[in-house]
Amino acid sequence: MDKVVNLLKTKDVIIPRLLLNNYKKLNLTEAELIILIFLINSREYNPKIIADAMDIKLPLLLEMISLLEEKGIIKIELKSINGINTEICNMDGLYEKLSLMIMKKEDKKIDKTIYDIFESELGRTLSSIEYELIGEWLNNNSEEILRLALKEAVYNGVSNFRYIDRIIHEWNKKGIKTRADVIKNNEEFRKKKDEEKQELFDYDWLNE
Numbered sequence: 001m002d003k004v005v006n007l008l009k010t011k012d013v014i015i016p017r018l019l020l021n022n023y024k025k026l027n028l029t030e031a032e033l034i035i036l037i038f039l040i041n042s043r044e045y046n047p048k049i050i051a052d053a054m055d056i057k058l059p060l061l062l063e064m065i066s067l068l069e070e071k072g073i074i075k076i077e078l079k080s081i082n083g084i085n086t087e088i089c090n091m092d093g094l095y096e097k098l099s100l101m102i103m104k105k106e107d108k109k110i111d112k113t114i115y116d117i118f119e120s121e122l123g124r125t126l127s128s129i130e131y132e133l134i135g136e137w138l139n140n141n142s143e144e145i146l147r148l149a150l151k152e153a154v155y156n157g158v159s160n161f162r163y164i165d166r167i168i169h170e171w172n173k174k175g176i177k178t179r180a181d182v183i184k185n186n187e188e189f190r191k192k193k194d195e196e197k198q199e200l201f202d203y204d205w206l207n208e
Contacts, residue, residue, distance in 0.1 A: 013037060013040075018098050020033075023036075028073070032064060032068055034054060035050060035054075036073070036094065038050045038054075039074065045088050072093045076088070077090050114134060114138070114143045114146055115134060121150055122159050133161055140172065141168060145177065145182075149164050
């Protein structure tokens, strides 16, 4: 990565963060990453300039570019510019692969089940009994209510299932079914607490 560091020191360059963080997932070597950085920031396709900057032989660079083509990352094409056939580097393959990575990450977020959410929030694997209990909750409650009850328990520093079950039971008694209902209930609870505190401070202990 020394050449990347030196490149950054000599001039401002554009490096897509997604590429920098995931180049290994694209089966790219560090040398191939450096070539891509040069290509992204070059106005024209000039292998000799890249080879000189990387301090490697031109045939070796061309071989690495050929490998990038085989991986579907780039495509060297001939384009007529002012009547002259000129080689250009088409990088659509790279950007398509990066776009697919973003889409896959979004799909994983969507596919996350309520059980995954519980395990993530609690920081442990659920037991078979806990799986069954969540299934029972889902018979009469939405996943949204379960997520909110879990959030309420974690916020209060209590993450056991008995406490979560009590929250859901109380919400069911009050007819709480949505996020808006939960917010309204919490606001009413805080308001009641504030009024109780005010009554406590207003009490005239000396004239009791």
